[in-house]
Amino acid sequence: MSVKTCEWLEFSTRKALATALADTVAQRLTAAIESRGGALLAVSGGTTPALFFETLSTRAIAWSKVTVMLVDERFVPSSSPRSNAALVSEKLLRNKAAVARFLPLYHPAQNVAAAASRAEAELLGLDWPLDVVVLGMGTDGHTASFFPDASTLDLLLDPASSQVVLPVDAVSAGEPRLTLSMPRLISAGFLALHIEGQEKRAVFEAAMEGNAVTPIRAVIEASPQPVKVFWAA
Numbered sequence: 511m512s513v514k515t516c517e518w519l520e521f522s523t524r525k526a527l528a529t530a531l532a533d534t535v536a537q538r539l540t541a542a543i544e545s546r547g548g549a550l551l552a553v554s555g556g557t558t559p560a561l562f563f564e565t566l567s568t569r570a571i572a573w574s575k576v577t578v579m580l581v582d583e584r585f586v587p588s589s590s591p592r593s594n595a596a597l598v599s600e601k602l603l604r605n606k607a608a609v610a611r612f613l614p615l616y617h618p619a620q621n622v623a624a625a626a627s628r629a630e631a632e633l634l635g636l637d638w639p640l641d642v643v644v645l646g647m648g649t650d651g652h653t654a655s656f657f658p659d660a661s662t663l664d665l666l667l668d669p670a671s672s673q674v675v676l677p678v679d680a681v682s683a684g685e686p687r688l689t690l691s692m693p694r695l696i697s698a699g700f701l702a703l704h705i706e707g708q709e710k711r712a713v714f715e716a717a718m719e720g721n722a723v724t725p726i727r728a729v730i731e732a733s734p735q736p737v738k739v740f741w742a743a
């Protein structure tokens with residue numbers, strides 16, 4: 511990978527990736543707790559992070575001082591099989607991590623904009639910036655809920671947005687979404703992208719090498735520090 515705006519880290523197995531990423535995240539959270547008394551962790555949903563979550567949940571961290579949130583969420587309650595919060599609850603908030611605090615992006619509300627306002631009000635009071643963000647990526651090049659066909663893509667990709675949480679409307683997303691804003695993601699102390707499989711590698715490389723602005727490339731280019739890309743076949 512020749513792109514200077516990111517650091518490509520390749521692992522021989524998905525298990526080795528999960529171990530390395532969990533160790534790095536644990537180290538970053540522990541350092542944050544030591545320096546400011548608490549830590550903020552934002553994680554992605556979807557299918558990829560399950561093994562990483564299970565591994566991280568076993569790490570010896572002062573989890574009671576860690577606040578966990580999602581990078582993005584579907585506008586569905588945690589009872590839905592499509593809920594990212596349900597994945598976090600089942601795979602990450604267990605073992606040693608069971609005592610961590612979880613702040614959901616989803617709130618029952620009349621519409622996704624109202625839910626985003628509620629999440630914004632709740633998250634605004636935190637001790638920003640995030641210490642650790644672990645992004646994922648879809649095969650369409652979306653990351654967080656920055657979907658290529660989102661009706662408000664310019665706002666979503668705005669590195670100067672003053673908002674913490676944004677509603678997302680994109681046909682390809684399946685249902686309305688909630689996402690942390692670009693500046694809240696890229697200001698993290700540690701920003702990683704976790705992708706697996708040859709297809710996602712090809713999507714990522716094409717995004718970084720082509721001329722089109724894809725959401726994943728926009729995040730990588732807006733980040734003030736090289737994004738660490740964790741990949742395994």
Ligand SMILES: O=C1O[C@H](COP(=O)(O)O)[C@@H](O)[C@H](O)[C@H]1O
Nearest residue numbers: 554555556557558582646647648
């Ligand atoms: O919709 C989503 O998809 C991406 C990627 O998911 P995956 O199933 O391909 O791992 C994920 O990063 C995002 O958080 C999620 O909401």
